[in-house]
Each structure stands twice: as C-alpha cells, then as structure tokens.
Amino acid sequence: MPVHLSKPPLETPPKAAFRKYRNLNCNALLNQTKTHTKMNPNRNHLHEATAAATVDNAESRPAVETPTAPQRPPSNGDEKLAGSPSDQGAAKKRRRQILAAAAALVVALAAGVYYFRFVLPYESTDNAFIEGYVIPLASQVPGRVAELLVTDNQVVKQGDVILKIDPRDYEASLAQARADLAAAHSRVEQAKAQVKASEAKVAQAQATVVAADAENQRAADDLKRYQSVDSTAVSKSSFDAAQSQARSAGANLEAARSQANAAEADVTLSEAGVVTASAAVQQAEAKVRQAELNLSYTQVTAPEDGHVTRRVVEMGAYIQPGQSLMAIVPRRYWVIANFKETQLTRMRVGQPVEVVVDAYPDRVFKGHVESIQNGAGARFSLFPPENATGNYIKVVQRVPVKIVLDVDPDAELALGPGMSVDPKVCVK
Numbered sequence: 001m002p003v004h005l006s007k008p009p010l011e012t013p014p015k016a017a018f019r020k021y022r023n024l025n026c027n028a029l030l031n032q033t034k035t036h037t038k039m040n041p042n043r044n045h046l047h048e049a050t051a052a053a054t055v056d057n058a059e060s061r062p063a064v065e066t067p068t069a070p071q072r073p074p075s076n077g078d079e080k081l082a083g084s085p086s087d088q089g090a091a092k093k094r095r096r097q098i099l100a101a102a103a104a105l106v107v108a109l110a111a112g113v114y115y116f117r118f119v120l121p122y123e124s125t126d127n128a129f130i131e132g133y134v135i136p137l138a139s140q141v142p143g144r145v146a147e148l149l150v151t152d153n154q155v156v157k158q159g160d161v162i163l164k165i166d167p168r169d170y171e172a173s174l175a176q177a178r179a180d181l182a183a184a185h186s187r188v189e190q191a192k193a194q195v196k197a198s199e200a201k202v203a204q205a206q207a208t209v210v211a212a213d214a215e216n217q218r219a220a221d222d223l224k225r226y227q228s229v230d231s232t233a234v235s236k237s238s239f240d241a242a243q244s245q246a247r248s249a250g251a252n253l254e255a256a257r258s259q260a261n262a263a264e265a266d267v268t269l270s271e272a273g274v275v276t277a278s279a280a281v282q283q284a285e286a287k288v289r290q291a292e293l294n295l296s297y298t299q300v301t302a303p304e305d306g307h308v309t310r311r312v313v314e315m316g317a318y319i320q321p322g323q324s325l326m327a328i329v330p331r332r333y334w335v336i337a338n339f340k341e342t343q344l345t346r347m348r349v350g351q352p353v354e355v356v357v358d359a360y361p362d363r364v365f366k367g368h369v370e371s372i373q374n375g376a377g378a379r380f381s382l383f384p385p386e387n388a389t390g391n392y393i394k395v396v397q398r399v400p401v402k403i404v405l406d407v408d409p410d411a412e413l414a415l416g417p418g419m420s421v422d423p424k425v426c427v428k
Helices: 013-039 041-060 076-081 085-119 168-228 236-296
Strands: 122-124 128-132 135-138 143-148 161-165 299-301 306-309 324-329 333-340 352-357 360-372 398-405 421-426
Touching (some): 128 421, 161 324, 333 421
Antiparallel strands (some): 128 333, 143 161, 161 299, 352 360, 352 421, 360 398
16 A cells, blocks of 8 residues: 655755655665565555655654755756756866876966067176186295284285395395495596596696796797808807707607696596596495395385285295285286177177176176177187097087176175176166
C-alpha cells in the first residue's frame, strides 16, 4: 500500500536543509522497496511495513541542527554558467586564458616602455675605469733620510715638506762656495789695482819719452852748429863728441818710446786680468747658487695637492738621485670608457653621462663626453695586431672615450685611478 508523507512545517534554513536531506533518503528507500516487491511478491507486506516504520521513526525523531555555512545566492553569471561540469570547466579555462593574455600584454607593454625610455637612448659599458695623474717623487741629491714627515695615504698640500735629507755635507759645500766667491772678488780688486799701476807706468814712460826727445833735439842742434862753422874753428874731438851725443840722444829716445809701449801693453794685460777675475767671480757665484740649490734639495716637498701613495722610503735609508720614493695622486679624475666601435654610431662630444662607481653604487656622478680617441685601443698596444698575417677572425674593437666629471667628487670618497665604473651615455 502507498505511503503518504505528511508535509513538514516551516522551519529555519538549517532545519529545512536537514529535513529535505532526510526526505530524499526516505524516498530513495521507498523506491528501493518497490523494486524488491516487484521481484519478490511474497515479501511485499514486509517491505512496506519496514518502509513505513522507517518513515515514522524519521518523522518522530527530533530534528538535529547541523551547522552549515550560509549559502550565497548565485549571481547572474553563475546562473548562466550553471550546467554540466564540462561547460563550467571550459568557461574557467577561457577565463584563465583571457587573464594570461592580458597579463602578457601588460608585461610586453611595460617592457617596451622600459626599452624605449631607459635602454634605447643610452649606451653603456662595464669596461670603464677612473684615470688620474700619478706624480712620482724622487730626490735630486744623494744622502741619508734624516726625517720622514708623511705616512701612507696621507693628504698633503702643495709645498708641504715630505722628507728631509741630512744637510751637513751640503752646508759645508755652500760655505766653501761662498769662500771661493769672496776670493774671486778679491782677485778682481787686485786686477783693478794692477791696471792702475800699469797706467801709472805708462805715464812715467811717456814722460821719459818727452825728456829723451828733448835731449835728442838738443844734441841734434849742437851737431848742426858744429857742422855749420869752419872745421878749423872747432877741434876734431869736439865735433866727434857732438856727433856721439846726437846718436846717444836718438837711441835714448827710441828706448823711452819702447818703454812707453811696454807700459801701455801692461795696462792692456792688467785690464784683461780684471775681466778674468770678474769671470771667476761669476763662476764662484754660480757655485754658490748651486750649493744653495743642493741644500734646498735636501727637503723634498709636495709638488701638488693630493694623497701620498706607494711610499717605499723609510727613515735612515740612503737614497740616490732619481730613486722613486713615493707618489702623489692629485684629486683630478676622469673616466676612460672602452666602448665597442658599434656603440659609437650616435655618440658625440659633449653628450651627458651618468657614472656609477662600483665602490659607491648608491651615488650617481654627472659628466660629459670630452673626447673620443681616433683609433682602437689595440692599435696602440705594445704588440698591435697584424691582420695581414695568418687566419683573420673579425673581432669588435674597443675605442677609448674620455669622460670628464662636471663636479669634483667629495673629498671623503676613496676614489682613485684604476677603480671600476659603469658609465651611461645619453646619445639622444
């Protein structure tokens, strides 16, 4: 006989859900009972009774509230997608494909913007280094180091004394040179006095010449008087005496003139002695200046502001002229960037550059391209390549580019020649 299920009263959503689940189980049980009844008619009443009892027990059993999560009402999109599981999976797959395509498009757009904004307008290389002047210091005179006034990496100013050489030998040489100069001055004065004495002798000789000339004239006049009178009026002896006096006076005149010429020659010789003595004075003065220079060279000073580097001299060491003692590195730096030749297509002098030093990656130094070398770096190496011999393999060459910083770096930064940098040249 058919089983009639009474309609349950209105209940709260959890109870209604539990009641619906229980009724579904009961209906399934009744359907199973009918199936077995058709197959076995003798057991029809037994199954119907069992099913009825089961339903009565289910209705009489108190309802147990089972906590369930509140169910969200389906949206319009969910109602449209509701259907077979295969349709729902295809919809989810299409949604994932759309999201993946959108994400790929966004990434490609961002990559394109980054490339055209930050990559295409610039040329960069990591084959770049800081360059600067390195001034080696050497002594100009030999000697033993008496004082060493600097240490490694010390900051020095132009003119600061770096070391002192024992000056005693050079002080003695200077004193000797000054004494030689005084002696030279004395010889000059002596030569000048000799000139005056020679000039006096010349005056005396000239006076003797005048006296001899007068005596010669008197003797000549006497001889003429004797010759003008009759020979019988003058004795033979007197005439011979007059002739002898005339010849003697002429000879004395010639002797006086010779002495005058000799005195004038002595004057010329004395004047030459003055010139020689004056030259000796100049030579002595030069020796004094050289001795003073040698004495000043005992103090080695800094030629320029900078840092002391590569100090190899120690206190008490004996050094020779030209021996390297240390080096001064001034704080004037620039960058030599070895760009590939294919990167020079749009590079020009004056283009702005951003330089990042590997030691200070958080700092960016501004600069500009000062010059581009006319030739690859390999061409100026110690052994330039000979491309006409052997098998040729084309290699992209590097060209040095000089980059000058617009502002000098801070003094507290430990920058120096040879440090690695990454320059980025704006070629647009």
